[in-house]
Amino acid sequence: MANYTPEIIHDFNPNSLPPEFLQAIGLMTAAASHTESVLVELIGGLLGADNIQSVSLSTNMSNHLKDEIIRTLAELDFPSVEELDQLDDLLNAIKSAFEKRNTIVHNSFLIHGTTKEVMSYRLKARGSLQVELKPISVSEVKEHASLMYTVGIDLMAFMVSRGIGTNVREKPLAPVMNRKKRERKKRQAF
Numbered sequence: 001m002a003n004y005t006p007e008i009i010h011d012f013n014p015n016s017l018p019p020e021f022l023q024a025i026g027l028m029t030a031a032a033s034h035t036e037s038v039l040v041e042l043i044g045g046l047l048g049a050d051n052i053q054s055v056s057l058s059t060n061m062s063n064h065l066k067d068e069i070i071r072t073l074a075e076l077d078f079p080s081v082e083e084l085d086q087l088d089d090l091l092n093a094i095k096s097a098f099e100k101r102n103t104i105v106h107n108s109f110l111i112h113g114t115t116k117e118v119m120s121y122r123l124k125a126r127g128s129l130q131v132e133l134k135p136i137s138v139s140e141v142k143e144h145a146s147l148m149y150t151v152g153i154d155l156m157a158f159m160v161s162r163g164i165g166t167n168v169r170e171k172p173l174a175p176v177m178n179r180k181k182r183e184r185k186k187r188q189a190f
Contacts, residue, residue, distance in 0.1 A: 008113040012121075016111055021118055024141035025104060031145045032101045035094060035152030039066045042159055044166035046073040051166040052173065063098050067091055083162070090158055093151045100144040109136070 014022070043066060044054025058066060070091065078084050108121040117135050124130040159165055177183075 010113050010119075011111040012108060014109065017109055017118060018138070020138050021109075021141070024138045024145065028101055028104050028141055028145040028148060031149040031152070032098065032105075035097070035148055035155070036063065036066075038152045038156050038159075039063070039070065039094070041166055042070055042155065042164065043073070045159060045164040046070065046077065049166060050169040052169040054166045063095075067095060086158065090151070090155045094155065097144070097148045097151045101148055104136075104141055104144060 040054055040058045041051075043049075043058050044051060047054070047057075049057065061069070071088070074084060074087050078087070103120065103122070110119050110121050111117070112119055118137070120132070120134055120136045122132040124132070
């Protein structure tokens with residue numbers, strides 16, 4: 001086998017990314033988490049659930065499922081088509097922001113071997129293999145993070161203006177129990 005040395009060697013090590021880039025990615029993640037918590041609050045508010053029930057119900061839901069559930073519940077109870085349209089516009093903006101978040105959080109990053117430019121690297125395999133390699137800047141990531149936070153705040157303002165939200169749980173939580181089969185058998189033996 002002949003020795004082969006590629007012309008350009010890219011650095012895929014995330015530890016090599018500039019600190020301000022890592023900070024911007026963290027900001028995007030935190031902003032997305034905040035916006036997701038607003039979606040959870042909206043689901044609970046539409047169901048009349050308390051905050052703990054809302055979190056318990058939606059913790060393992062994908063954002064796509066949260067979006068579909070919110071649209072369905074709102075259609076059942078909203079007083080007008082105009083309000084539904086406003087909610088749809090907000091949810092569409094959130095969906096778009098989460099698509100940008102997914103590009104940032106789920107793609108690999110690399111530092112170009114010669115230009116030292118940070119690039120987003122994405123493989124897609126839907127019907128055919130596609131490779132996308134494009135430059136991305138810290139300001140672009142921060143801009144997407146800011147948009148992510150803003151769409152969450154916009155949804156929260158919509159909810160507040162209509163009195164939609166969960167109530168704070170008043171009933172104390174039951175003690176956490178070990179519900180594994182072995183532990184259940186021990187309890188049943190008594």
